[in-house]
Amino acid sequence: MDIIAQLQDQVNKIAYIAFNTVGSLQRDAPPARLSQNYPEPPEPSAEALATINNEPKEAAIAFMQGVKQFDALVGALPLSEGGEEAQLKKIAELQAENESVGKELQDEMQSAERELKQLRELFHMAADNCLRLKPPS
């Protein structure tokens, strides 16, 4: 996957962690006493308590790891200096060079094919001469 797609994935991951963390914390939070008129809410079970204690830490770790990973990926972006104009100029230069090298290659190919044809003719002549030999008397 190219680096920009990785960066986009990372942004989506950070958004997922950020928005879903809050929801799951709210879901798993123990009931709070809103007023003195209401009775004390029941104590959460040991399992629920463990979840409540660990969940924020894990969420915070996941979020910060995502943020750091994004920073590292941004650092790895191979951005060249000069911007669009420099790139377009470089492309034009490379195209011109590509065309001249292509022409050179075509000339070489044509010369090589010509020589190959000549060699084949020579070989056929040599083979014919061999076949036309008289046997020794």
Place this chain on the structure above:
Amino acid sequence: MAASAYPPPPPYYRLYKDYAENPDSAPAPPPPIVGTYTSFGSNYTTDDVLPSLEEQGLRQLYPSGPNVDYKKELRVLNRELSFQFLELSDVLVERPSQYARRVEDMGLILRNMHHLLNSLRPHQARATVIHILELQIQRRKKAVEDIRRKREEVRQLLQESLSALHGHMNVAQQDGRAMDGGMAVALGDHVGRQNNEMKTYGFGAAQTYR
């Protein structure tokens, strides 16, 4: 007609009845569309441009201009996102009813980050073209070198073969062996042209001895 579920085909086919006999009897195809057009009720455009954040109704958080420092702006937005997440946690504890503003701010930052990354795609496309052109030039240069080397090797091989044949001929003549009529030797004398053009050679195959 365009609004029905199964519209009939366009009636243009009638214009091409005599096309096989007379191609000029039918109208020429329409020119390519430029700009916006409608297709199956939706509007499309031939001008493929990434819409700006303002056009999408969003606030741009990084400075606009032709030379945006993408790395710096992405890092700034990343830090801002972490800060807003902390603010959201704080607001949920202290003033839970005011969460919406923080969530909206976080959404705006994320959209700005995505827009910046999308703006990098044309740069990536140009860099890919540059890389492909460089590879192509490298491959072509290598092919030219290989062909030249092989041609040189072939020429040297032929020169050596011809020298060896000359040597055999001289030895045979010195030994007084007759070259009888069964022999077919036709040595060319066009060897050694400076521009490496090789003319016709005929190679002798064998000799008969008296």
